[in-house]
Amino acid sequence: MTPVSVDPNRLKLTNDDAANGPLAGTLIGFRCKECGTSVFGYSIFCQSCTSSELEPVDLGTKGVLFSYTIVRIPPAGWPGDIPYVLGQVELPQGPQVLAEVVDCEHDDLKIDMAVTLTVRAVPAENGGPEKAVYKWRPAKSGD
Amino acid sequence: MNNIRPGREVMVVGVGLHPFGRFPDKDLSTLAVEAVLPALKDAGVMWKDIPIAYFGHVYYQGMSLGETTLSKLGLTGVPIVNVENACSSGSTAFWQAYWGITTGLYDMALAFGAEKVPRGPVTVTAEDSPERYIGGDHMMAGYALRGKRYMEETGAPATALAQVTVKARQNATMNPFAHRKDTYTIEEVLNSRMVADPLTLYQCCPTSEGAAAAVLCAREDLAKYGIDESRAVSIAAAVLTSGDYNGRGADHSAFSPYRTEPAALQAYDMSGLGPEDVDLVQVHDAATIGELQQIESLHLFPFGEAWQGTVEGRTALTGDIPVNTDGGLLAMGHPFGASGIRMIHETVTQLRGEAGPRQVANARVGVAQCSGAGDVTTVHILKRG
Numbered sequence: 001m002t003p004v005s006v007d008p009n010r011l012k013l014t015n016d017d018a019a020n021g022p023l024a025g026t027l028i029g030f031r032c033k034e035c036g037t038s039v040f041g042y043s044i045f046c047q048s049c050t051s052s053e054l055e056p057v058d059l060g061t062k063g064v065l066f067s068y069t070i071v072r073i074p075p076a077g078w079p080g081d082i083p084y085v086l087g088q089v090e091l092p093q094g095p096q097v098l099a100e101v102v103d104c105e106h107d108d109l110k111i112d113m114a115v116t117l118t119v120r121a122v123p124a125e126n127g128g129p130e131k132a133v134y135k136w137r138p139a140k141s142g143d
Numbered sequence: 144m145n146n147i148r149p150g151r152e153v154m155v156v157g158v159g160l161h162p163f164g165r166f167p168d169k170d171l172s173t174l175a176v177e178a179v180l181p182a183l184k185d186a187g188v189m190w191k192d193i194p195i196a197y198f199g200h201v202y203y204q205g206m207s208l209g210e211t212t213l214s215k216l217g218l219t220g221v222p223i224v225n226v227e228n229a230c231s232s233g234s235t236a237f238w239q240a241y242w243g244i245t246t247g248l249y250d251m252a253l254a255f256g257a258e259k260v261p262r263g264p265v266t267v268t269a270e271d272s273p274e275r276y277i278g279g280d281h282m283m284a285g286y287a288l289r290g291k292r293y294m295e296e297t298g299a300p301a302t303a304l305a306q307v308t309v310k311a312r313q314n315a316t317m318n319p320f321a322h323r324k325d326t327y328t329i330e331e332v333l334n335s336r337m338v339a340d341p342l343t344l345y346q347c348c349p350t351s352e353g354a355a356a357a358v359l360c361a362r363e364d365l366a367k368y369g370i371d372e373s374r375a376v377s378i379a380a381a382v383l384t385s386g387d388y389n390g391r392g393a394d395h396s397a398f399s400p401y402r403t404e405p406a407a408l409q410a411y412d413m414s415g416l417g418p419e420d421v422d423l424v425q426v427h428d429a430a431t432i433g434e435l436q437q438i439e440s441l442h443l444f445p446f447g448e449a450w451q452g453t454v455e456g457r458t459a460l461t462g463d464i465p466v467n468t469d470g471g472l473l474a475m476g477h478p479f480g481a482s483g484i485r486m487i488h489e490t491v492t493q494l495r496g497e498a499g500p501r502q503v504a505n506a507r508v509g510v511a512q513c514s515g516a517g518d519v520t521t522v523h524i525l526k527r528g
Contacts, residue, residue, distance in 0.1 A: 006273045006276045006277065010273075067289070067291045067292035068288065069288050069290075069341075069342075070337075070339065071278070071281060071284050071338075071339045072337045072338060072339065073264055073338045074264070074278070075264050075275070075281040075284075078278055079275070079276060084278060086287075086339070098277065098278075098279030098288075099279065100277070111292065122276050125275065125276075131273075133276045134277070
């Protein structure tokens with residue numbers, strides 16, 4: 001079965017077919033036409049000025065590591081590895097996005113380092129299609 | 144912004160506390176009643192005198208729990224309001240009680256809170272939330288992200304964060320109600336099990352059970368109920384806020400380290416008092432980093448400098464601005480609905496001069512600050528006489 005976005009309001013899949021290469025996607029949200037504020041995920045009203053004049057916006061796949069922690073005692077239902085790195089990543093448009101940071105050595109993590117979005121398939125908790133989950137990885141030249 | 148117009152002066156006239164800890168043989172209502180009765184006794188009033196009650200609690204244990212709890216004291220027909228506002232549920236109940244009296248609706252009110260928090264890491268979202276796959280719904284991980292960034296920006300060493308726990312545990316040794324009474328060295332704090340770097344287990348508050356209660360009364364009505372004015376403590380400010388936009392995102396502790404500041408500024412404005420007038424403070428130290436950022440947000444220390452003040456002993460009982468004098472969340476534990484009123488209990492006890500070995504000398508003005516998911520923040524300022 002084809003993986004589905006863990007939250008279609010936050011992650012738009014740009015490739016969900018393994019035959020075409022790795023899973024891929026981009027973060028999405030809304031931008032306020034009145035004050036210019038961008039928010040991650042679904043909004044009906046602007047979080048900053050409360051305007052209803054919002055337009056969908058592609059928030060891309062790049063960010064900077066504002067902070068991170070290595071979670072050794074996970075929350076209930078966590079389906080991944082333990083420990084895992086949780087990153088607080090600031091997008092160029094302003095919003096911050098919490099997600100796991102993968103493909104990294106703990107010692108190589110640095111606050112304010114560049115990171116790139118990656119999409120990974122995670123088994124669904126109650127069966128059904130796998131969840132395509134957005135995660136971060138250290139940016140590489142050529143990203 | 145709404146213009147805050149308090150009316151008549153409101154005082155805390157009675158406080159009661161059930162010890163915090165684990166009580167498998169008591170249900171929530173029993174815990175709550177065992178805080179309410181001492182509060183009524185402390186005030187010298189009867190349950191039948193109370194015209195309204197507000198009950199702070201978070202975990203669902205059946206509908207209209209405040210009503211079923213207080214029915215044990217007799218059915219008096221008064222309004223009873225159940226309040227859920229995350230970790231600030233109890234302090235929100237207290238805030239409502241204040242505003243009900245100051246505006247003239249009621250002479251007196253009971254605010255109480257109780258909780259039996261399940262063991263294990265605390266999460267905020269519902270079970271079918273995408274957060275379960277994303278891994279961000281973890282209270283202590285949120286605090287850890289704040290801690291990591293704070294250390295990077297301020298140069299605070301891990302030992303400075305650990306000192307917050309060392310101090311809390313020392314204060315708790317003088318508090319018979321505390322969940323945890325063992326003291327630790329900085330090394331023991333840092334060597335305890337890592338929860339989420341840089342926060343070790345002893346830097347995270349225990350999840351607990353407990354209850355707290357307060358009776359409030361209009362100053363002009365004290366005589367009517369035969370209440371002893373000499374032990375009454377005045378409420379100089381009562382402020383409740385939710386999150387405002389901060390450019391990063393909404394509703395996660397990691398995103399909003401300084402949401403206390405707007406509530407603090409309103410409270411100082413309402414009371415006519417400033418940070419320089421504050422003799423002691425109770426803040427939301429769910430994790431060590433929380434205490435440091437809260438006391439900065441209350442303008443008791445410049446931003447980025449609370450860690451240094453902590454290392455210098457300024458926040459200890461013997462310092463110039465004692466913080467979490469009863470042991471705080473870190474030693475008392477954190478029964479969500481009760482914690483906010485537990486802070487009021489400690490502030491009132493200190494301002495009355497009844498805190499025994501942990502008494503802060505000449506305490507006249509105390510602040511109680513509580514935070515919760517949803518960026519709920521309460522700031523109350525209490526003063527003697």
